[in-house]
Structure formats: C-alpha cells, structure tokens
Amino acid sequence: MRTFSDYESMAMLELSDTERVRLKERFDEISDGFSALDVYDVDEVLPLVSVLDIHNVVREDKAVMDISREELLANAPEMHDGYFQVPATID
Secondary structure: OOOOOHHHHOOOOOHHHHHHHHHHHHHHHHHHHHHHHHHHOOOOOOOOOOOOOOOOOOOOOOOOOOHHHHHHHHOOEEOOEEEOOOOOOOO
16 A cells, blocks of 8 residues: 555655645545445445436447538538648648
C-alpha cells in the first residue's frame, strides 16, 4: 500500500508542514471510508453500468449511399479532383 509521501513525490508537490499534516489526515479519512466497504462480498456482483433498466438500441452499422458524390460536391464553394477544396491549415 502506498503512503502519502509516495503520492507526494509522484506528484512533485511542495507542501508546508501544516498542509502536509492536513492532507494526510484527509487522505486517511478517505482511505478509511473505502476500507469500510471491505466487509461486503462483491465477488458475484456484476459491474453496474446504469441504475435504469433500459438498453441502448442501436441500428446495424452499415454504409448506405444516400447521396452521390456529384450531388454532395454541387454545393461546395471550391473543389479539386472530386474533393472539397479547403484553405491550407499547415504551412
């Protein structure tokens, strides 16, 4: 198990003694809070994705040609070799 000083050095924080003591106490409180959950056996519990009993209904992902290239490019302000012509973004 990592100690507070391990995390402090990993984050490269510069803390005063007062800040260090206050943060250590707070981290200990948080850690103790999670330790309280150790009494529960969750080996058979599946991960919860949503509290609602709904399922995402998605359509099959397949390409459909709804519009031809010519129709699509008909409204382009500029085109070159059958593609949209856009201003250069890299010199």
